Amino acid sequence: MVSTQQRNKIHPHKFTLWIAIGSIIMMFAGLTSAYIVKSGQAGWHEVKTPMLFWYSTALLLTSSITIQAALRSFKHRSMATFRALLLATLVLGLAFVVIQYKGFLWLWDRGVHFEGSSGAGQFLYIIFGLHALHVLGGLVALVSLFIRQYIGRFRSYNVTPIEIMSTYWHFVDVLWIYLFVFFIWIG
Amino acid sequence: MNNESQSHVQEGAVTHDVHHNGNGHDGHHHHKETFITKYIFSQDHKTIAKQFLITGMIWAIIGALFSVLFRLQLGFPDESFPILETFFGKWAKGGRIAPEFYYALITMHGTILVFFVLTAGLSGTFANLLIPLQVGARDMASPFMNMLSYWFFFLASVVMMSSLFVSTGPASGGWTMYPPLSALGQANLGSRIGTDLWITSMALFVVSSLLGGLNYVATILNMRTKGMSMTRMPLTIWGLFFTAILGILSFPVLLSGFILLLFDRNLGTSFYLSDIYTAGQALPNEGGSPILYQHLFWFLGHPEVYIIILPAMGMVSEIMSVNSRKPIFGYMAMVGSLFAICVLAFLVWAHHMFVSGMNPFMGSVFVLLTLLIAIPSAIKVFNWITTIWRGNIRFTPAMLFSIGFVSLFISGGLTGIWLGNSTIDIHVHDTYFVIAHFHIVMGVSAFFGMFAGVYHWFPKMFGRYLNNTLGYIHFWVTLAGAYLIFWPMHYMGLAGVPRRYLDFSIWKSFNQFNSLNQMISVVTIIVFAVNLMFVFNFFYSMFKGRKLRTQNPWNSASLEWTTPIHPGHGNWAGEIPEVHRWPYDYGKDGRDFIPQTEPIGANESKH
Numbered sequence: 001m002v003s004t005q006q007r008n009k010i011h012p013h014k015f016t017l018w019i020a021i022g023s024i025i026m027m028f029a030g031l032t033s034a035y036i037v038k039s040g041q042a043g044w045h046e047v048k049t050p051m052l053f054w055y056s057t058a059l060l061l062t063s064s065i066t067i068q069a070a071l072r073s074f075k076h077r078s079m080a081t082f083r084a085l086l087l088a089t090l091v092l093g094l095a096f097v098v099i100q101y102k103g104f105l106w107l108w109d110r111g112v113h114f115e116g117s118s119g120a121g122q123f124l125y126i127i128f129g130l131h132a133l134h135v136l137g138g139l140v141a142l143v144s145l146f147i148r149q150y151i152g153r154f155r156s157y158n159v160t161p162i163e164i165m166s167t168y169w170h171f172v173d174v175l176w177i178y179l180f181v182f183f184i185w186i187g
Numbered sequence: 188m189n190n191e192s193q194s195h196v197q198e199g200a201v202t203h204d205v206h207h208n209g210n211g212h213d214g215h216h217h218h219k220e221t222f223i224t225k226y227i228f229s230q231d232h233k234t235i236a237k238q239f240l241i242t243g244m245i246w247a248i249i250g251a252l253f254s255v256l257f258r259l260q261l262g263f264p265d266e267s268f269p270i271l272e273t274f275f276g277k278w279a280k281g282g283r284i285a286p287e288f289y290y291a292l293i294t295m296h297g298t299i300l301v302f303f304v305l306t307a308g309l310s311g312t313f314a315n316l317l318i319p320l321q322v323g324a325r326d327m328a329s330p331f332m333n334m335l336s337y338w339f340f341f342l343a344s345v346v347m348m349s350s351l352f353v354s355t356g357p358a359s360g361g362w363t364m365y366p367p368l369s370a371l372g373q374a375n376l377g378s379r380i381g382t383d384l385w386i387t388s389m390a391l392f393v394v395s396s397l398l399g400g401l402n403y404v405a406t407i408l409n410m411r412t413k414g415m416s417m418t419r420m421p422l423t424i425w426g427l428f429f430t431a432i433l434g435i436l437s438f439p440v441l442l443s444g445f446i447l448l449l450f451d452r453n454l455g456t457s458f459y460l461s462d463i464y465t466a467g468q469a470l471p472n473e474g475g476s477p478i479l480y481q482h483l484f485w486f487l488g489h490p491e492v493y494i495i496i497l498p499a500m501g502m503v504s505e506i507m508s509v510n511s512r513k514p515i516f517g518y519m520a521m522v523g524s525l526f527a528i529c530v531l532a533f534l535v536w537a538h539h540m541f542v543s544g545m546n547p548f549m550g551s552v553f554v555l556l557t558l559l560i561a562i563p564s565a566i567k568v569f570n571w572i573t574t575i576w577r578g579n580i581r582f583t584p585a586m587l588f589s590i591g592f593v594s595l596f597i598s599g600g601l602t603g604i605w606l607g608n609s610t611i612d613i614h615v616h617d618t619y620f621v622i623a624h625f626h627i628v629m630g631v632s633a634f635f636g637m638f639a640g641v642y643h644w645f646p647k648m649f650g651r652y653l654n655n656t657l658g659y660i661h662f663w664v665t666l667a668g669a670y671l672i673f674w675p676m677h678y679m680g681l682a683g684v685p686r687r688y689l690d691f692s693i694w695k696s697f698n699q700f701n702s703l704n705q706m707i708s709v710v711t712i713i714v715f716a717v718n719l720m721f722v723f724n725f726f727y728s729m730f731k732g733r734k735l736r737t738q739n740p741w742n743s744a745s746l747e748w749t750t751p752i753h754p755g756h757g758n759w760a761g762e763i764p765e766v767h768r769w770p771y772d773y774g775k776d777g778r779d780f781i782p783q784t785e786p787i788g789a790n791e792s793k794h
């Protein structure tokens with residue numbers, strides 16, 4: 001739609017993603033600073049971090065590797081490998097979300113509920129939950145990217161969408177590491 | 188209701204909007220456009236701008252009407268007004284506003300004007316209209332996201348509008364929506380479903396601003412035409428650029444604050460709640476802190492006031508330079524001060540919380556940072572005045588509104604310095620002094636910036652002029668009215684009259700202000716009427732106004748006036764022009780103005 005004759009240093013969509021990442025960071029910065037402020041006040045309850053979150057961390061880290069490899073194979077035009085790696089990323093991401101949910105259930109069963117006095121648990125549900133939502137958003141994008149490999153007239157070779165996808169995916173990964181370390185450290 | 192009036196307006200636009208033949212748009216061919224893709228789900232930034240503007244105008248009428256109606260009661264507390272019952276039904280039985288409904292009205296008035304009119308209506312309109320036109324781009328970086336941005340705003344509008352009609356009434360916790368009042372349904376009727384709708388609507392609103400803001404920044408940084416270096420951009424663009432950055436960095440924090448509030452309201456968490464008794468019964472919430480909400484809110488809330496004013500500052504700079512036929516004074520200082528304001532805006536939020544029990548040492552840090560904002564603000568004021576100083580001034584309505592803007596910004600900025608000193612603020616916090624401060628410095632002056640923009644760029648939007656005579660009446664009555672309404676409120680505030688009270692009649696010491704209050708209410712009605720006249724002028728001129736015959740009616744140097752009178756989607760018929768100079772070459776080397784597109788001459792002097 002927009003004319004190509006303009007001089008683009010960096011693709012505008014990529015650039016937009018970077019700003020969006022800044023915006024998402026601010027949101028989690030707001031929440032984690034709220035956590036720090038609150039944790040110093042009376043009536044604060046700690047929680048035990050479930051083992052499950054270690055597994056999900058491993059999954060998400062692996063998925064970062066697979067999407068990077070996918071990008072590489074796309075650039076080398078080995079499309080079959082590319083698709084396989086994309087699918088692998090998809091599965092790993094999905095598994096991550098499922099395990100997060102299991103982790104929530106684990107906590108819930110051990111009496112960490114929404115109701116009543118405040119504490120790390122309430123923050124954990126919200127912060128990890130919002131992070132999982134961002135992963136889900138990435139999964140939706142992955143699915144549509146995957147589908148477009150098979151149907152539609154999407155045959156022209158264009159690496160930009162895949163680069164954007166992988167950047168976002170690495171971002172949710174790094175964001176998760178930050179949040180997880182934050183909870184282990186401060187919590 | 189929104190939708191109806193809007194599509195109606197745009198239907199009308201078909202008749203005169205002669206679509207420029209879409210030849211030679213390199214890079215894309217014209218697919219057949221239907222009414223729907225052209226006027227409703229349009230991806231053309233110019234159409235989206237009009238959608239934002241008209242939706243914003245509808246909201247402005249509603250928001251202002253609310254203030255007129257509650258001013259009736261404030262000015263004449265003993266009277267009853269049947270018209271109030273006509274409008275509000277059970278909330279104004281016997282023609283008198285119910286006290287709890289007064290809260291709902293001021294909450295809605297504030298929310299509507301701050302967010303829906305002066306944020307979406309102002310930035311949405313002018314960022315969309317001007318960014319591609321002034322930097323030389325065919326459209327936004329992502330026209331689709333841009334369209335989504337409008338439709339999220341529209342959805343937010345629908346939800347907010349519907350909250351006006353629920354049986355327990357709309358949200359009534361104030362535009363700042365402080366808990367615990369806003370968190371507990373049992374505390375207040377408006378804190379029931381009305382507040383959930385408010386939060387939902389605001390969440391949609393945040394999404395809309397983020398989609399818009401991302402696009403504005405990406406477009407400004409990536410899509411400028413050849414030769415348009417950052418320092419050759421009009422100050423309008425700089426203003427809109429910093430506005431977008433402020434929004435991108437602060438709205439997400441507000442969103443996280445709202446999410447926590449939503450959980451406290453509906454799922455029993457205790458982020459903001461602790462040790463609360465309602466109806467003699469203790470709530471289980473423990474360990475929460477309402478101050479946390481204030482921090483999260485004002486971390487957005489303060490940048491928000493600059494989100495509102497920076498676009499107006501940018502437009503006013505541009506309009507003043509064009510209409511005094513003089514280059515803007517101190518271009519780099521203008522950009523630098525915008526940047527300084529933008530940085531400081533993130534460091535002063537706690538000046539809204541001096542009385543929240545904060546540590547006095549912290550308080551004094553925030554006093555210092557707050558007062559620092561006076562420096563860039565003063566630089567801007569100085570430069571505006573020197574720009575028009577000995578200029579060859581053309582007093583168009585747009586120019587008058589710009590000068591009015593500067594006047595109001597000075598008046599309101601000065602009281603900001605009072606408030607920024609915590610020693611004074613502790614006394615006048617939550618009084619009419621604060622009301623006077625922010626209505627003058629933000630409310631009215633941002634409106635003036637917006638009016639200036641509408642009068643100036645109306646010809647670009649619709650190919651016709653607004654009626655000048657009506658414009659002059661509009662300006663003088665509104666300016667005089669604004670000062671008559673808000674100036675006296677300073678005195679009331681200094682005497683201690685608190686904000687957010689419906690009736691002071693049993694408070695004997697405040698009865699000295701009775702006739703003042705009446706005067707304010709009467710003037711409010713007059714100003715409202717004159718602004719309805721502006722709305723009439725707007726729609727009348729859209730169809731019947733004097734036609735534009737030249738491309739560049741104001742003899743302006745910037746790029747938007749090099750497009751055809753009715754630009755098609757893609758803006759320039761042929762190639763996008765190349766830019767060779769800054770946009771403020773007025774009165775240079777004996778020439779009235781030199782357009783940005785003209786190459787630098789051999790013996791041209793430097794600016």
Ligand code: HEM
Binds near residue numbers: 496561603606608617
């Ligand atoms: C010299 C610059 C300014 C200073 C030092 C300043 C200072 C302050 C302070 C200390 C308050 C808190 C008053 C209180 O609640 O007790 C305040 C309120 C406010 N200011 Fe300013 N201000 C300045 C300029 C502005 C500008 C430019 C805007 C908007 C464009 C603005 C908008 C507001 C608003 C909306 C509020 C009230 C919010 C509320 O409580 O509902 N101020 N200002």
Ligand SMILES: [Cu+2]
Binds near residue numbers: 489536
């Ligand atoms: Cu402030």
